[in-house]
Amino acid sequence: xxxxxxxxxxxxxxxxxxxxxxxxxxxxxxxxxxxxxxxxxxxxxxxxxxxxxxxxxxxxxxxxxxxxxxxxxxxxxxxxxxxxxxxxxxxxxxxxxxxxxxxxxxxxxxxxxxxxxxxxxxxxxxxxxxxxxxxxxxxxxxxxxxxxxxxxxxxxxxxxxxxxxxxxxxxxxxxxxxxxxxxxxxxxxxxxxxxxxxxxxxxxxxxxxxxxxxxxxxxxxxxxxxxxxxxxxxxxxxxxxxxxxxxxxxxxxxxx
Numbered sequence: 001x002x003x004x005x006x007x008x009x010x011x012x013x014x015x016x017x018x019x020x021x022x023x024x025x026x027x028x029x030x031x032x033x034x035x036x037x038x039x040x041x042x043x044x045x046x047x048x049x050x051x052x053x054x055x056x057x058x059x060x061x062x063x064x065x066x067x068x069x070x071x072x073x074x075x076x077x078x079x080x081x082x083x084x085x086x087x088x089x090x091x092x093x094x095x096x097x098x099x100x101x102x103x104x105x106x107x108x109x110x111x112x113x114x115x116x117x118x119x120x121x122x123x124x125x126x127x128x129x130x131x132x133x134x135x136x137x138x139x140x141x142x143x144x145x146x147x148x149x150x151x152x153x154x155x156x157x158x159x160x161x162x163x164x165x166x167x168x169x170x171x172x173x174x175x176x177x178x179x180x181x182x183x184x185x186x187x188x189x190x191x192x193x194x195x196x197x198x199x200x201x202x203x204x205x206x207x208x209x210x211x212x213x214x215x216x217x218x219x220x221x222x223x224x225x226x227x228x229x230x231x232x233x234x235x236x237x238x239x240x241x242x243x244x245x246x247x248x249x250x251x252x253x254x255x256x
Contacts (some may be wrong), residue, residue: 005036011047012036020052024062025109030087037090046198048094049190050117050177051101057126062107063135081140082186084109088141089114092213094204097197101190103183105165107131112141113151118209121189122168122179128176129165148177149216201239201255 003026006013016023026097033050040048052058091098091113098118100106105127113129114120122128130147132139139160147156151174158164171177181189190203197205207230215223234240239255246253 002026003032005032005039007039011049011194012039012045013049013051016050016052016058017054019052019056021062022059022104022107023052023110024059024136025055025084025113026062028074030083033087034090036227037094038202040094040096043202045096046094046200046202047194048098049101049187049194050098050113051187051190052103056104057100057102057113058110058113060106060110060112060131066135084112084141090114094209097205097209097218099190099193101186102126102168102177103186104131107165108139109114109141109143112139112143112146112174115143115146115176116141117181117188119179119193121179121181121186121193122171123183123186124168124180125183126186127165128159128168128171129163130159131163133161134163150174199252199255201243201253203237204234204243206238207234 002017004015004017006015014032016029018024018029019146027193036048039045063091069080098117099118099119099121101116102120102122103126104112104123107129108131111128111130119164130139130143144156144160147159151159155166155174159166166176168180172180179189179193211223211226211230214226218226242255243253
């Protein structure tokens, strides 16, 4: 099986299979991710974790598939790239936080997939590679945008122009990932993050995700307006009533 969804009650885990091809993108993975984004609309779901059943998170596009695409027209190839972009837009639009648990590494569109998530946990020996140039290709999946927001320009250029991998520890030093775990422990750490999120205010977390994501695209004036509107709305919700009461009463909040 190249991909599957595991429902753990308050969270969904998307398992990327295709281990013989280092977790390369597959139609089944697309279907699972899209289905999980729909299932995440259920109020009981508090987080989604994206990980791999093999030793490598995702190697990006299957080169054998890309060879086949040489036989179709350029407009048809654009449609195929748009399918990837729609997949990543779906992750960004998820109502709950999405966590990437990376073992082995993420390359090409696999790196785009990891960076589309809200939080990233990576094993200390994981490598992140913008590998396109090695195949005479160029980045897609919003990779140049995501990397340019996170990393210094010289590093983005080196990764994209030379295809050199960056270790998880270095990515963490630069603030591009959230946690570095022991080898084989990325999923364990991702589950701990999901535990923390599951205890928090679901609706407020969703609004925060939206505010942070749009902040990269909007002016300060527009963002101030968005924050004003979001805060005015949040202050009247039950989550705020419970959170404020818990803080004042010096007890843990209960958002269930």
